[in-house]
Amino acid sequence: MKIKFIPIDYDYFDCEGRNWVRIVGRMENGKKALIVDSCDAYFWVILKDGLSDKKVDKVCERIEKISVEGKVRIGKVIRTEIASKRFLGKDVRAVKVYVNNYKDAHDIASQIDYDEVYKRREYDLSFVSRYIIDKGVKPLVWCDVEGEMISGDDFGGIGRVDVDVCLKAEKMEESKKQIEFKPRILAYDIETDEFEIGKGEIVMISLVGEDCKKVLTWKNGNKNYIKNYSDEGEMLGGFVEEVKKYDPDILIGYFSDGFDLPYLRARAEKNKLKLNLGVDDSQPVFSRGRMMSGKIKGIVHVDLFRFIRTAYSQYLQSESLSLNDVANELLGEKKVEWKHKHSSKIKKDEWNQYFEYNLKDSEITYRLMEKLLPDLLEFTRIIQEPLFNISRDSISAQVENYIIHHINEYDEIIEKRPYNNEIGVRRAEEKYEGAFVFQPVPGLYDHVVFFDFTSMYGSVIVSFNLSKSTLVEKEKNSFGIDIGKKVYFSKKPGFFSDMIGEMITKRKQVKGEYNKNPDPILRARSNAFKLLVNAAYGYQGFFGARYYCREAAASTAAFARKEIKNVIDMIEKKGYKVVYGDTDSICFERDNRSKKEVLNLLKEINEKLPGIMELDLEGFFKRGIWVSRRNGDVGAKKKYALIGEDGRVKIRGFETVRRDWCGLAREMQNKVLGLVLNEGNEKKAVDYVRGIINKLKKREIEIDKLIIKTQLKRPVEDYKSINPHVSVAKKMIEKGMLVNVGMLIEYYIAGDDKKRSLVRDRARMVDDSKEGNADYDVQYYLRNQILPAVENIFEIFNVDVNSLLDGERQKGLGEFS
């Protein structure tokens, strides 16, 4: 039988001591298919240089005799092969050791500790990765499959699955013709009586897909999308039934790894039911790790929250990654308003609102997925790991997987993952010097220009060939750099910088295509490359990386510092005054010179930059403001505001953009910055601030503008210093409220500070049940929130902010001198 097939979900199983891969995907006609296939399981033994052929043969003979006895099977070496390969850029001779089961590779490898052996590698790859690499059956890439139908009890019952076609593959190859693929997506969300997993009952479950809008419940409701059940257990059965009927490729939730799926599983158990969502009727499986991941066989369970956090959060400006904040920013949608309470406390006429709320959550999740799907698909295609992993992997894992799936072209044996003791050593290493930040002089600057380097660290890695495999002792064909000690890198290109270079080239190309044809897929592809390139630097400095290289990371930062300083010099030599710069950006005054002249300068600089490094025009700005540091009189770094020629204000680092300042201070500072930048003077801003101060003094400010939000980053008992938010969190726990690590603690400061008591003792949680909450400490808000937010801005205009307190305008000394 021959089919055209797109692989979506992969897993493996053992049958008769051998490893098999099971792939679930779709056929061209939209039907679901399951393919069973296999590949060799093996690892590499790299030999020391200069061994005689005879000695090598002897090593192979010894290896072939190895067997390890496990609980369920005996691990054996099937055969060996001698090959010429490369390892970290050097030619090596290596033995390819084939084993009957990949899970025994590690144990077998550890027995091969002979004198002739240099290293043992690739015993730590997952079988699915091995399969994808060796067979070239890539996720979400159409392939032509030839195979035999299997059914019933084949492979220990693997054929007993709920798919349309089930094949054992004989031949699989990438299709010449790739057609568009639209996965079938279903979003879900549950509502429960308690927040703790499995503690209370699940009262409703919403499902949203293409032409699907449902709320399953055993409570009474009369909306047309509601499906009624008699009790929780029946509803859970109905959920499984509805999911299977919809037949999704991808089931998505928001924070569903940590809440919805484990909750469903726990309640099914309580009801003595099976949550048999898998194509083989299996239940979801939760992998242990720092974070639980819920896996369903044959359906890719995606927790959108996790993908957004790793791949998207850096582009978001919302203050939290809650569904509401993210949906609001990306879709302009908000959740239905609903205050959580136990179902026994919900009044009859409130239930419909609750159902609406539940349905809306799934709708938002579904629409978010529509928006992010191109990114997920492109990440998957580029990195070539299964979607399940792509949606959950950390950024370092994404970089590493890209390397693993593209290294074959270099004939390289893959470096191993570090052991715990190596991680310990790496983490104990001293920090190295990072980026250069220009010391600004406080002031208001007219007509400023920003230049920035495109993908600076990536382009430095490529231009100077900085990686583990190119780090060498001082030699003829190398060059050195000082990172506290002198280190050298070969001029001969290595695979790491080669790969990064290729990604930069591809990105440029895709971006060019996108500009001609703004297709979301192209945009997603360009973004994926950009993200991977930018993460390559962090990857080399990350202690958990296979290709960890502190010297390369430190050298990347060192070369970057050198280059940006060079460019600053070049700009200053042309007579411009540089105002600021951070890592890869430079800001300078244009004075009365034309834009054309500035662009000529840019061109001139670019001709002198090394390798593939490139400087770009970020923009021309009408005005910019830099303020002084609160402690000391020099200019503050990483804090500035700009106004573009279109009137748009761009604020960096100021309290306005910090979520741990109260709304009033932030809004006011934002307004002040806008006024000052627009007007070029402080007059309107001063009047405005005076108004705010008076309102606050008269307690006319609503409490919700005075709430301070701070994240609880660890369990309360782990804190050495009890700051206000920790103190509030403790009070919340005492009250029996649910306090999770990672949540935002909201509080305000009450009472009066006559007694100089600690702030934390006056920090109060926001109590909705109380009317007014008008007991806030006016003095605290004036001295610790309002004045600090504008003090350094007005200082530039010689306005002493204390003079605003009593409503009288005073001028600083500077005005009279």
Add this chain to the structure above:
DNA sequence: GTTCGAGTCGTACC
């Protein structure tokens, strides 16, 4: 009991 520098903590920038 007050004062002040050091240390802790969270958040932002790139």
Add this chain to the structure above:
DNA sequence: ACGGGTACGACTCGAAC
């Protein structure tokens, strides 16, 4: 434990008086 370093600034802690 699951990218890096640089930087600001509020607040607490605790030694010194």
